[in-house]
Amino acid sequence: MQLLSLFAAFCKIGAFSxxxxxxxxxxxxxEVVRIHAWMSLHQFADLIAISQLTPGPIAINSATFIGYGVAGLPGSIVATVGVLMVPVMAVLLLWAVADRFYHSPWIKGALLGLKPALVALIFYSAYSIGRVAFDSPGPIIIAVIAFGVLRFFSIHPAILIVVSGVFGFLLL
Structure with missing residues (x-):
């Protein structure tokens, strides 16, 4: 039953990502924190940080880590397949019909509406994770400095991640 829940939850995530x-x-x-309670919000914030540090898309990395935590290796496989299944099928379908519908006013209108909603989802992600990540002045200072460095200097994000991790370790 747990494997079926993982598969269904990550199919839903994949379908709407x-x-x-x-x-x-x-x-x-x-899905993971509120509906199924597979982890707390603090654990979820840590998971997102880990998913950012490992190569690959966040949704796939998260599915793999969460699935493993819930049901071991089978859970990892089921959640990862679940998050990939709907988008892969959608891409294959769109690839087959893309030339005929790309210039459609319906498609252009849908994309026009999706873009601002996606930006809102990204901001909401930052807000949601920020609520638990910024639990003291140290993380806030690191975030403000990191944002400033990214905004005004041409520094590679990998360097920023390593330096931020070192500062976080020193703040403990």
Whole structure:
């Protein structure tokens, strides 16, 4: 039953993860934290950080980690297949009909509406995770400095991640 729940939850996440991993974070949070209670919000924030550090898309990495935590290796496989199944099928279908419908006013209108909603989902992800990540002044200072560095300097994000991790370790 647990494997079926994992598969269904991650199929739902995969089906509605328009806009990539950051837009999927609120969907993952609702399914994993609120509906199924497979982890706490603090654990979820840590999971997102780990998913960011490992190569690959956030939704796939999250599915793999959550599935493993819930049901071991079978859970990891089931959740990962679940999050990939609907988007892969959708891409194959869209690829077959894309030329005929790409310039359709319906498609252009839908994309026009999706873009701002995806930005809102990304902002909501930042807000939701920020509520538990910014539990003291240290993380707030690191975030403000990191944002400033990214905004005004041409520094590679990998360097910023390593330096932020070192500062976080020193703040403990």
């Amino acid at each position: 328009f806009g990539g991993g950051y837009a999927a974070i609120p969907l993952i949070e609702v």
